[in-house]
Amino acid sequence: xxxxxxxxxxxxxxxxxxxxxxxxxxxxxxxxxxxxxxxxxxxxxxxxxxxxxxxxxxxxxxxxxxxxxxxxxxxxxxxxxxxxxxxxxxxxxxxxxxxxxxxxxxxxxxxxxxxxxxxxxxxxxxxxxxxxxxxxxxxxxxxxxxxxxxxxxxxxxxxxxxxxxxxxxxxxxxxxxxxxxxxxxxxxxxxxxxxxxxxxxxxxxxxxxxxx
Amino acid sequence: xxxxxxxxxxxxxxxxxxxxxxxxxxxxxxxxxxxxxxxxxxxxxxxxxxxxxxxxxxxxxxxxxxxxxxxxxxxxxxxxxxxxxxxxxxxxxxxxxxxxxxxxxxxxxxxxxxxxxxxxxxxxxxxxxxxxxxxxxxxxxxxxxxxxxxxxxxxxxxxxxxxxxxxxxxxxxxxxxxxxxxxxxxxxxxxxxxxxxxxxxxxxxxxxxxxx
Numbered sequence: 001x002x003x004x005x006x007x008x009x010x011x012x013x014x015x016x017x018x019x020x021x022x023x024x025x026x027x028x029x030x031x032x033x034x035x036x037x038x039x040x041x042x043x044x045x046x047x048x049x050x051x052x053x054x055x056x057x058x059x060x061x062x063x064x065x066x067x068x069x070x071x072x073x074x075x076x077x078x079x080x081x082x083x084x085x086x087x088x089x090x091x092x093x094x095x096x097x098x099x100x101x102x103x104x105x106x107x108x109x110x111x112x113x114x115x116x117x118x119x120x121x122x123x124x125x126x127x128x129x130x131x132x133x134x135x136x137x138x139x140x141x142x143x144x145x146x147x148x149x150x151x152x153x154x155x156x157x158x159x160x161x162x163x164x165x166x167x168x169x170x171x172x173x174x175x176x177x178x179x180x181x182x183x184x185x186x187x188x189x190x191x192x193x194x195x196x197x198x199x200x201x202x203x204x205x206x207x208x209x210x211x212x
Numbered sequence: 213x214x215x216x217x218x219x220x221x222x223x224x225x226x227x228x229x230x231x232x233x234x235x236x237x238x239x240x241x242x243x244x245x246x247x248x249x250x251x252x253x254x255x256x257x258x259x260x261x262x263x264x265x266x267x268x269x270x271x272x273x274x275x276x277x278x279x280x281x282x283x284x285x286x287x288x289x290x291x292x293x294x295x296x297x298x299x300x301x302x303x304x305x306x307x308x309x310x311x312x313x314x315x316x317x318x319x320x321x322x323x324x325x326x327x328x329x330x331x332x333x334x335x336x337x338x339x340x341x342x343x344x345x346x347x348x349x350x351x352x353x354x355x356x357x358x359x360x361x362x363x364x365x366x367x368x369x370x371x372x373x374x375x376x377x378x379x380x381x382x383x384x385x386x387x388x389x390x391x392x393x394x395x396x397x398x399x400x401x402x403x404x405x406x407x408x409x410x411x412x413x414x415x416x417x418x419x420x421x422x423x424x
Contacts, residue, residue: 011355048356056352079423083416091412092405113413120420121413130412137405140268143223144260146395146402147382155378156403157410159371164414166367168422170359183358184419188412190358191368193304193349195411196404198369200303200342201325201333202376203400204295208332210380211291 003029006039010047017047023061025050025068045179049186053089057189063090071181078177085185087129095136105139111150116157163195215241218251222259229259235273237262237280257391261398265301269401275302283393290389297397299341307348317351323362328369375407 007014020026026046029037049071053064070088073081095102109131113122126132141148170187174180219226232238238258241249261283265276282300285293307314321343325334338344353360382399386392 048358051356052358079419082419082423086412086415091409118413118417120417120424124416128413128416130409130416133405133409134413137402137409141402141406144263144398144402146260146264146398147385148402148406152382153406153410156375156407157414159374159378160407160410160414161417162371162374163368163411164418166371167411167415168418170364172422173359184415186356186358188415190349190353190356190360192408193345194353194360194365195368195372195407197303197342197345197349198365198372199375199379199407200298200400201330201340201346202369202372203298203379203396204336204340204342205330205332205373206376206380207291207294207396210384211294212332 001039001044002036003039006043006047010044010051012047012051020047020050023065025061025064045182049182052186052189056193057089059090059189063088067185071185078180081177082171082181082184085181086188089185089188091129091133092136094132095139099139101139101143102135105135105142108138108142108148108150108153109135112153112157115150115154116161167191213251213256214248215251218255218259222256222263224259224263232259232262235277237273237276257394261394264398264401268405269301271302271401275300279397283397290392293389294383294393294396297393298400301397301400303341303345304348306344307351311351313355314347314351317347317354320350320354320360320362320365321347324365324369327362327366328373379403 001009003014003017006012007017010017012020017026021028026043029039029043032038046068050064050068053059053067054061059067067085067088070081070085073084076084095105106126110122110125121128121131124131126135138148138153167184167187171180171184174183213221215226215229218224219229222229224232229238233240238255241251241255244250258280262276262280265271265279266273271279279297279300282293282297285296288296307317318338322334322337333340333343336343338347350360350365379396379399383392383396386395
């Protein structure tokens, strides 16, 4: 398809697509004349992913390029590529290494992973970005004096495990491995606002049930 | 307690506390001399909440002031005050009203609430900020061509309902109604990064189980 059709089918303005091409977030089309290039379904898919990262995830262009590099890294096997691509999505600040509160938060996170028997997470530990994100979140709550020990965290972790099953079921509906990796990244980002809004709606429902 | 003790117990620097006082995010202490004021436990609690909103939630000062006004609004009964305070927490952009994609997303959201039998949410509809947040999130996914119909959303909503039970159990551990409202706001904000990091950790675990 031509640029105009790519724009129409994706809902992304042509000027934005040209910007993504210049920023190497989108591979160039197949050149068919001095002024025209031809784009394929893979461009459409990639454009949707870029849009999800930048528009919904609010991810800076340079960080989005890192995520896409991980998506395209075919030196990894499928499982590792899936993990690496999702982990390349930026998250909050890393925990403050020298802080005793961080040390305590790390012990809480480790005890939680042990209790859940999340062996993969325990094996990788602080190498894994979501582990560091969790430690930082626990340290912040501890520092502010809000409850965040293993007993408090367990029910959240159990719900997260259910969410992950739902997430991976969705990812597995895509047939090709390349599509699965793209979908894992897009759905991780896109379902975050869905999940947070549903939690606030459910809180209102539960609060109405208890106090209403 | 004096300002120095308030700073030490809260972990918030005195300069920051003075800034919060100037910005009316914190009520003035009881003046005991020309240069000194005395602060109570309610200041310590409020300071933790302000810190949660601004530091973790990344909420601008003016918006934090709106949330605190809702927390302090004793014209509402407990249930309504709890809901109003949590709903005053800023969220993503509202859906684009005139867009046919938004119209379709609203129908999806309504069908979801009906299937869940969330009567409170159905009654309030678009008056409720998390409903508008959900509609915007669905519209974005639809617009990008990612799956987001009722069948896809239901398992996320079911997990959200479990999370809300956990959230409200935590809130109910606080004895006074005032403390419950403050805790509801703080825990809504503070558990978001906890939840999102646990989801990414659980995804890695589930992915390892399926593809590893």
